[in-house]
Amino acid sequence: MNTTVQRPACATAGVDMYPDRDDETANAAAVAVCLQCPLRADCAATALDRVEIFGVWGALTEKRRESLRRHGKAPTGANMIRVAVRREEVARLAGQDVPISAIAERLGVTNDIVTADLRRLRGDHLPGQREARAAADAARAEEKAQRIDAMLQAGAAVKRIAQELHVHRRAVYRRRELLEVA
Numbered sequence: 001m002n003t004t005v006q007r008p009a010c011a012t013a014g015v016d017m018y019p020d021r022d023d024e025t026a027n028a029a030a031v032a033v034c035l036q037c038p039l040r041a042d043c044a045a046t047a048l049d050r051v052e053i054f055g056v057w058g059a060l061t062e063k064r065r066e067s068l069r070r071h072g073k074a075p076t077g078a079n080m081i082r083v084a085v086r087r088e089e090v091a092r093l094a095g096q097d098v099p100i101s102a103i104a105e106r107l108g109v110t111n112d113i114v115t116a117d118l119r120r121l122r123g124d125h126l127p128g129q130r131e132a133r134a135a136a137d138a139a140r141a142e143e144k145a146q147r148i149d150a151m152l153q154a155g156a157a158v159k160r161i162a163q164e165l166h167v168h169r170r171a172v173y174r175r176r177e178l179l180e181v182a
């Protein structure tokens with residue numbers, strides 16, 4: 001059983017979590033705190049459920065919550081809100097090239113859930129999208145391989161390449177083997 005206590009990031013961040021609604025800098029600072037918080041999904045869900053008017057909750061500013069409510073996009077029910085917030089976070093981390101396993105660990109879900117979220121976010125469940133996505137993935141993989149090769153040829157260490165390009169070290173070793181054979 002996991003008995004780790006998850007602490008709210010805002011408790012120790014020293015950042016005003018109730019900024020003036022029009023102060024974009026202060027709101028961005030509060031949102032940045034929430035983005036590091038393990039309680040983000042629950043916090044956002046609770047704030048939407050109980051219609052919190054003031055402050056930043058779960059990375060949602062007053063204006064954002066207002067807009068979600070106004071456009072009827074706020075999912076009803078805490079669980080749907082959690083899913084929506086989790087998908088938003090999965091999209092953000094995937095956009096930073098964070099590996100699936102690291103995203104899963106950070107959000108406290110399984111790799112399969114993250115993979116399913118990514119598929120849905122990419123629209124892979126829609127007709128024709130899967131093939132288009134596969135082609136785009138292949139192009140991205142090729143581009144990454146070329147960047148690994150370039151760094152290897154420039155003499156960069158395997159560990160540094162893996163960290164900079166967010167790839168597993170095994171992938172770098174594999175490219176090095178291929179370069180040596182060529």
Ligand code: SF4
Binds near residue numbers: 008009010034038
């Ligand atoms: S998500 Fe909620 S608990 Fe976490 S830092 Fe933001 S306001 Fe605090």
